Amino acid sequence: MHRRTSSLAPWPWAALVLIAAAAPAGADPAAKQLFGVMKTPAALSARAIGSYTRGCLAGGRSLAISGPGWEAMKLQRNRNWGHPRLIEYLQRFATESRDIDGWPGLLIGDLAQPRGGPMLTGHKSHQIGLDADIWYKPKPAHSIGIKERADSSSIMLAEKFGQKVISENWKPGYVKLLKRAASYRETARIFVHPAVKRALCEGAGKDRAWLRRIRPWWLHNYHFHVRLTCPAGVAGCVNQNPPPAGDGCGAQLSHWLKLMASAEKASKIKRKPPKKPRPRRELRLADLPQSCRAVLNTDTASGASGARAAGQPAPVPERRPPDASPALSADAKATMDPNLPWLRGSAASAPKRPAQMPPPARKPGAGTQ
């Protein structure tokens, strides 16, 4: 009896895949069900297609799970994919913040799915491979295993609706870190909690131009969110309008702090439960740029289908692969960047079919950006 029950355990996930893959003609599944089951990138040249909240990613590249100055977290989500512009940005930011600013290293959360697009859980944006979440928690000195990457969480710099950062958790090093993140030419915006913006405004000193790109937003009290501009000359990649002029530390910040105070007040008022939650209209494939159909329909370079196989997620390795270990599991190798020199001649020779990942789980404190 027990055996039978456990053998059925993965069925809801498998069923979802089957629904998405074998939907009858005329069925119109939500785009997140189509993109959310893709576990490998489309073998097309790299292209961010559409806008941050309505688009997809061709030729996605994976961020190595470990590198000089960074570790990728929550690998079970399979969201460590991005446009090469984003991967190169993260590599450079991680190295320079460590070597120049003395930051212990980055813990990097969600980038995008292998083919971008809407996700089954969390995030309205992160669809075109130009967004990345970076934890406020610095990289620990010890080696991080796969399980620890999956189980650990970041630190909170401000209460959900807080007016100020939590003083015990705030360090002056955050000013240098966020300043560096914002100062690269390709940085479009960085989303932080309003209390974090306030602390940055107070700690910035005379050089304040970078603060223009630091934008307050809801729920960014555990991580900050880097958004890059579209690479030059990429047709169909839609930039967001530039932020308003100025450092954003005056009326714009005050406005956000008022919003926080109102939201906190509202959260404390006991309300009657709503009669019927209004269902959110999910994006359909037809809502995305036309090119996203080709992104869905193109196989990976190895010829493997990008669709997640039904059921039976692969076991997640329990132990951390060392940074340059030749004994990495095939699953771990598959999520790594094949262009890294230490992988050449092993996993690098041909794109591998990445591991089947269990369904993504919602991260506590995750924002909707």
Ligand SMILES: [Zn+2]
């Ligand atoms: Zn984000």
